[in-house]
Amino acid sequence: MTNGSSKRAAFQGWPFRRKLTVSSILATASAVFLSVLGLIGVQYFQYRSAADQQYTQLADVLAGNLGAAIVFEDGAATSTILGSARAVPNIRWIQATKSDGQVAAIYLAPGIDKASMDDELVTQATRSAPIFADRSEVGRLTIGYSYRSVATIVAEILPTAAVIFIVCLSMGVSLAGLLRKMVSRPFDSLSAAMQKVRSSGDLHARVELTSDPDFDGMISSYNEMLDELEGRNAELATARDAAESANVAKSDFLANMSHELRTPLNAIVGYAEVLRSDLEAAGLARSVEDVSWIDSSSKQLLEMINSLLDLSKIEAGRMTVDIHAFELGKLLHEVEATLQPLAAKERNTLVLTLDPEIGTVKSDSTKLRQCLLNLGANACKFTRDGFVEIGVRQQNAQLVIEVSDTGIGMTDHEIARLFRPFVQTDSSTTRRFGGTGLGLALVDRFVALLGGDIAVTSEPGLGSIFTIRLPLLQSETDSIDAAADPASARKVSVARRIAGEKPLALVIEDEPSSVELLRRMLNRNGYQILVARDGEKGMELAREHLPDIILLDLGLPKIDGWKVMDKLGQEELLSAIPIVVVSVDDRKELSIKMGASDHFVKPVNGNDLDTVLELYANRQGGKILLVEDDEASARLYANGLRQKGFDVQVASNGSDADELLNMDRFGLVITDLMMPESDGFSLIQSIGRIPLPERPRVVVVTGRALSKAEQRHLAETTNAVCLKAGLTPRELVSTVAGLMEA
Amino acid sequence: MYRRSKHRQKTEWLIALCGVALLALGNGVAVAQERGDVKAAIVYNILRFVSFPGSKPTLTVCARRQDNLTEGLKGLQGRAVATRKIDVVVYDRLDQASADCDVIYVGSASARSVQAPTRGQILIGEHPAFIEQGGTVGLVNFGSQVRFTINARAARNAEVRFSSQLMQLAARVIS
Numbered sequence A: 001m002t003n004g005s006s007k008r009a010a011f012q013g014w015p016f017r018r019k020l021t022v023s024s025i026l027a028t029a030s031a032v033f034l035s036v037l038g039l040i041g042v043q044y045f046q047y048r049s050a051a052d053q054q055y056t057q058l059a060d061v062l063a064g065n066l067g068a069a070i071v072f073e074d075g076a077a078t079s080t081i082l083g084s085a086r087a088v089p090n091i092r093w094i095q096a097t098k099s100d101g102q103v104a105a106i107y108l109a110p111g112i113d114k115a116s117m118d119d120e121l122v123t124q125a126t127r128s129a130p131i132f133a134d135r136s137e138v139g140r141l142t143i144g145y146s147y148r149s150v151a152t153i154v155a156e157i158l159p160t161a162a163v164i165f166i167v168c169l170s171m172g173v174s175l176a177g178l179l180r181k182m183v184s185r186p187f188d189s190l191s192a193a194m195q196k197v198r199s200s201g202d203l204h205a206r207v208e209l210t211s212d213p214d215f216d217g218m219i220s221s222y223n224e225m226l227d228e229l230e231g232r233n234a235e236l237a238t239a240r241d242a243a244e245s246a247n248v249a250k251s252d253f254l255a256n257m258s259h260e261l262r263t264p265l266n267a268i269v270g271y272a273e274v275l276r277s278d279l280e281a282a283g284l285a286r287s288v289e290d291v292s293w294i295d296s297s298s299k300q301l302l303e304m305i306n307s308l309l310d311l312s313k314i315e316a317g318r319m320t321v322d323i324h325a326f327e328l329g330k331l332l333h334e335v336e337a338t339l340q341p342l343a344a345k346e347r348n349t350l351v352l353t354l355d356p357e358i359g360t361v362k363s364d365s366t367k368l369r370q371c372l373l374n375l376g377a378n379a380c381k382f383t384r385d386g387f388v389e390i391g392v393r394q395q396n397a398q399l400v401i402e403v404s405d406t407g408i409g410m411t412d413h414e415i416a417r418l419f420r421p422f423v424q425t426d427s428s429t430t431r432r433f434g435g436t437g438l439g440l441a442l443v444d445r446f447v448a449l450l451g452g453d454i455a456v457t458s459e460p461g462l463g464s465i466f467t468i469r470l471p472l473l474q475s476e477t478d479s480i481d482a483a484a485d486p487a488s489a490r491k492v493s494v495a496r497r498i499a500g501e502k503p504l505a506l507v508i509e510d511e512p513s514s515v516e517l518l519r520r521m522l523n524r525n526g527y528q529i530l531v532a533r534d535g536e537k538g539m540e541l542a543r544e545h546l547p548d549i550i551l552l553d554l555g556l557p558k559i560d561g562w563k564v565m566d567k568l569g570q571e572e573l574l575s576a577i578p579i580v581v582v583s584v585d586d587r588k589e590l591s592i593k594m595g596a597s598d599h600f601v602k603p604v605n606g607n608d609l610d611t612v613l614e615l616y617a618n619r620q621g622g623k624i625l626l627v628e629d630d631e632a633s634a635r636l637y638a639n640g641l642r643q644k645g646f647d648v649q650v651a652s653n654g655s656d657a658d659e660l661l662n663m664d665r666f667g668l669v670i671t672d673l674m675m676p677e678s679d680g681f682s683l684i685q686s687i688g689r690i691p692l693p694e695r696p697r698v699v700v701v702t703g704r705a706l707s708k709a710e711q712r713h714l715a716e717t718t719n720a721v722c723l724k725a726g727l728t729p730r731e732l733v734s735t736v737a738g739l740m741e742a
Numbered sequence B: 001m002y003r004r005s006k007h008r009q010k011t012e013w014l015i016a017l018c019g020v021a022l023l024a025l026g027n028g029v030a031v032a033q034e035r036g037d038v039k040a041a042i043v044y045n046i047l048r049f050v051s052f053p054g055s056k057p058t059l060t061v062c063a064r065r066q067d068n069l070t071e072g073l074k075g076l077q078g079r080a081v082a083t084r085k086i087d088v089v090v091y092d093r094l095d096q097a098s099a100d101c102d103v104i105y106v107g108s109a110s111a112r113s114v115q116a117p118t119r120g121q122i123l124i125g126e127h128p129a130f131i132e133q134g135g136t137v138g139l140v141n142f143g144s145q146v147r148f149t150i151n152a153r154a155a156r157n158a159e160v161r162f163s164s165q166l167m168q169l170a171a172r173v174i175s
Helices: A002-013 A016-071 A075-083 A114-118 A150-200 A213-282 A285-315 A328-345 A365-381 A412-416 A427-433 A439-449 A486-491 A512-524 A535-545 A561-570 A588-593 A606-616 A631-643 A654-663 A680-688 A708-717 A729-741 B002-048 B068-074 B152-157 B164-169
Strands: A091-098 A103-108 A125-133 A136-145 A324-327 A349-354 A360-363 A387-395 A398-405 A453-459 A463-471 A504-508 A528-532 A549-552 A579-583 A598-601 A623-627 A647-651 A668-671 A697-702 A720-723 B058-064 B084-091 B103-107 B122-125 B137-142 B145-151 B172-174
Touching: A016 A075, A016 A091, A016 A103, A016 A125, A016 A136, A016 A150, A016 B164, A075 A091, A075 A103, A091 A114, A103 A114, A150 A213, A213 A285, A213 A512, A285 A439, A324 A328, A324 A720, A328 A349, A328 A365, A328 A387, A360 A365, A365 A387, A365 A398, A365 A439, A365 A463, A412 A453, A439 A453, A439 A463, A504 A512, A504 A535, A512 A528, A512 A606, A528 A535, A535 A549, A535 A561, A549 A561, A549 A606, A561 A579, A579 A606, A588 A598, A588 A631, A598 A606, A598 A729, A606 A729, A623 A631, A623 A654, A631 A647, A631 A729, A647 A654, A654 A668, A654 A680, A668 A680, A668 A729, A680 A697, A680 A708, A697 A729, A708 A720, A720 A729, B002 B058, B002 B068, B002 B103, B002 B137, B002 B145, B058 B068, B068 B084, B068 B103, B122 B152, B145 B152, B145 B164, B152 B172
Parallel strands: A349 A387, A504 A528, A504 A549, A549 A579, A579 A598, A623 A647, A623 A668, A668 A697, A697 A720, B058 B084, B058 B103, B103 B122, B122 B137, B145 B172
Antiparallel strands: A091 A103, A091 A136, A125 A136, A324 A360, A387 A398, A398 A463, A453 A463, B137 B145
């Protein structure tokens, strides 16, 4: 039973084509087998009937010849005549009797004796005929015989049946193949159409009708289904377009609003800072405190606006992730420096622990910093007289960051609401601790964008632990040589202008408050200032005065900042002027690509701008060989270096660089590591062979993850290593300027 | 006693011998009679397998009075052969036999001693070389058995047809 049902299940599990083939072959085999059985049956009965007829005729013939022998009582002649039938098969005996019943003669087939003549097994049938002489019956002849057995017939038929069986089976197999093709062709075309629709999403694909009404029904239904799907998709697309345009409108609105909100805030933050330094200089401590409140409140407001913008970007799927290698330790120290005042405010002890094995990692440093700042700030805010600890360790190829505190803690219910935007553990929290409730929601979204996850454990009254787990894309443990840090280039010399003439800065900015803020910063760094309120005017002034630096806003009347950059880049004289973008627009990568030396998002940090202004306050001389196979990067860096006054030659690989080094003398070589033909390492090696007074300094710019051994080797053989990711031309120029001056 | 008895013995032997001779004579007559009946039966059976031309209602069998078989043949008088009835006609001499005879029994005479059979006539005889002499059917003794021989040519000439079954049983057939 079980065996039968398992066989049935196995049959049901077969593919349709195999079922069809096997069924056809089985049907053919059964039909042929039954036909052969029938044939044997028919043959048997035909043989029987033919035998009866044959032996009747034989009896008649023998009787017809026996008349005289019986009449003359010639026993020998009678026996001879009876014996003449010995060649006829299946005859058991023949007996001739006279009319008085006396036996005249008997013929017995070999192996038969008189006693067994009446045995039904021996004699299956008898036929008799009268013996006539001169028209009167003189005796009777009887033949006893047997029929041919079924086994004999089967044995006779078997070879023919086998041939027929094989032929029919072959025909069955061919027929099954034909049937399969007949059936599978429409199936295949239907299946191919389905596959096409599935893989390409092209709902226009239709299956052609066949001449078979059965299949056509199925194909028509499928085609109709596609029609319906197409119709519904069109409706959906319309609905989606409507939703997308609404979303675009919303995003535009948010972008505009953030710009509109940030512009006045930029002025408030900037002026508060300026005012505070003025008041500090004037010794008005009371007023300094008041202005500090304006400063901190406006910065808080700016932070909230930035958070809102970030969140709306994430929700719209527009937030991009910039994965690059950076030194985690440095990032943590920056975070610590930012959080320290917050911790101190609530008399908390901020502890930072970093697994010494972790050096550079690959992630989006901006977003990771934001996450740590948000979590850290929260911990500091909700803890009083306690400990806040940020611990970073490596576990199972993951970067595990724990931010723990000994603060007020949370209940499970509060944890469940934790990562929803605009939600704080309870409404009283906002009143007591402030905040927008966006911080943790952003952390959650950022961590997800970085491919990680965040978990929380907390006990009310005891504290909380937030654990971020990120994929560890790279864990080179050695910290990068100090020379590789572009920040070290900030130790460059103070600008020296020949003949005491002040350097000239062109500010292209339409917002008066921003102009004034920049004016103060430029004055502080000893620059003369030209101001253009729109792009067109900016171009004019640039052509007329050829300034030492251009500070450019992007949102400008008439010609916007992007076009200004484009036009400046096209004019040879103007392309030599470094452009620093100062804008609320945060598309730094794009502006660097367009030719900007650096990009600062408003409100600009005074110190950062000071560094840049200091760098471009004077020009430097010296020959630099830039070895870089990527044309775009080479153009970008070469331009940046020329803007600083350097004479730059570019080689696209190590061997070209070798040639140039043989022909000329360079003060410094900037090289990539991965290049076709001869790579950076061999170039560095060949530079090492140049005698010392003539040997140029070497700066490596690479996007490659370096092993510890490579880092050590480069620290010994080069003067600086810069990571390509996020490296602005200005940062490279800073590094180079520092080395060329040394 | 002895002499008398010797004489008597001789007499007795003679008497016995005569007795045996008489018995043997008597017995010989009976055997001859029996053999004649057998031969007549054979002749009758032969006639059952012979087709004569024409459609006479009688089948005339002619024989000499002096022949032993004649008595036997007489016994066939009136018996049917196919659709015909046997009519036995007895003559004193063979030359008396007429053309009406369908069957002429010539006894042990030579076949040459009679006229050659005409259409529809057969000659039956017991001469050892009867069929060679032109007779149609010869009756031959094989020990105790009586067999017959057939001259197929003579039968054919007389337009008389012998059954193949008869030919098969014949001791000898010449053609």
